[in-house]
Amino acid sequence: MKKIHIIGLGLLGGSFSLGAKKKLNDLVITGFDIDPKNQKDALTLGIISEVKETPDLDTDLVILATPADTLGGLLVKTLDQIGPETLVFDVGSTKSSLTKLTAGHPKRSQYLAAHPIAGTEYSGPKAAFEDLLDRKVMIICELEKTDLHLKEKAYELFDALNLKLRFMDPEEHDRHLAFVSHLSHISSFMLGQTVLQKMADEKNIFDMAGSGFASTVRLAKSSPAMWAPILTENKENILNALDGYIANLSSFREKIAQGETKELFDEMASINKIRDILELGK
Structure with missing residues (x-):
């Protein structure tokens, strides 16, 4: 070559x-x-x-x-x-x-x-x-x-x-990517937007944002010129992923509103298994 x-x-x-x-x-x-x-x-x-x-x-x-x-x-x-x-x-x-x-x-x-x-x-x-x-x-x-x-x-x-x-398979690729890549970018962008809307003082964001926030919102620095077309090109799969994500957020919000500490603990403990899955892939 x-x-x-x-x-x-x-x-x-x-x-x-x-x-x-x-x-x-x-x-x-x-x-x-x-x-x-x-x-x-x-x-x-x-x-x-x-x-x-x-x-x-x-x-x-x-x-x-x-x-x-x-x-x-x-x-x-x-x-x-x-x-x-x-x-x-x-x-x-x-x-x-x-x-x-x-x-x-x-x-x-x-x-x-x-x-x-x-x-x-x-x-x-x-x-x-x-x-x-x-x-x-x-x-x-x-x-x-x-x-x-x-x-x-x-x-x-x-x-x-x-x-x-x-x-x-191409369809399988697009379906999986909607969940493990495209959804994470949407989540990061929307977290960034929520913080910018509620914390108008940029100094407070800088002083109070720890490493957890920085790592979670990192993808919000990605190029809109690249990501806007991806989101519309894979629209159907992304909407499906978003529906599930929004439903989970709503359910989690309700547990917080009801003060269900044990239920919150159990749900997060169950989700912790993602750590083992990601470790296996390294």
Whole structure:
């Protein structure tokens, strides 16, 4: 593998580039971003060597790392442009719509539906770093629909970056992500909003907010440009997750209102098992 082209030069796109350059020799990485500042920063930081709107015909991999609501049109356009030896994969947080959109495309076998479970609350090329993807999970959907020869190019990159591959149905992926990723971001944003509404004095927030608040509201610093499209793209699954979350909040509120100390204790003790589940995944 010699050539990679990245469209979307933010946290994920930039980190793929920096990680690949660290592990693979003699790579030429070009890219494009709709934001001229991101293009300039990506050049300055060595994320790309040259700005190109479209990949060369002999490019090995094209990585699409743009907001969720832009990926569909961009994916079809890119498949239309690429040569026969190029593989395209996206890193979007929703997969069902993309796999359905490309199902009948003549170059469907040149597409790999992927989603790395990696990120931070920061965005843009300056937030990218070479070890972001190290030992992270990469979810792959509909692997059987990707050309056997071409998928080896992606595997070479994933192996170099030390990614752990997991395989899922697209609908299953979107359903699970609504609960373990999308809902947590909504919760963090809404906690931040509630505190900002009720504590107008910023000094009090700064002085009184402990590490628990900081860790819980950390995701509220995430990019709205990335997350607003994700929430609408995966709307049905997210609404289902929100309905369950709101019902649990209402039930918990009622126990507090009724002074049911034992019931509160028992419920929280039962929820503590999430600790063991998360420890197993480390």
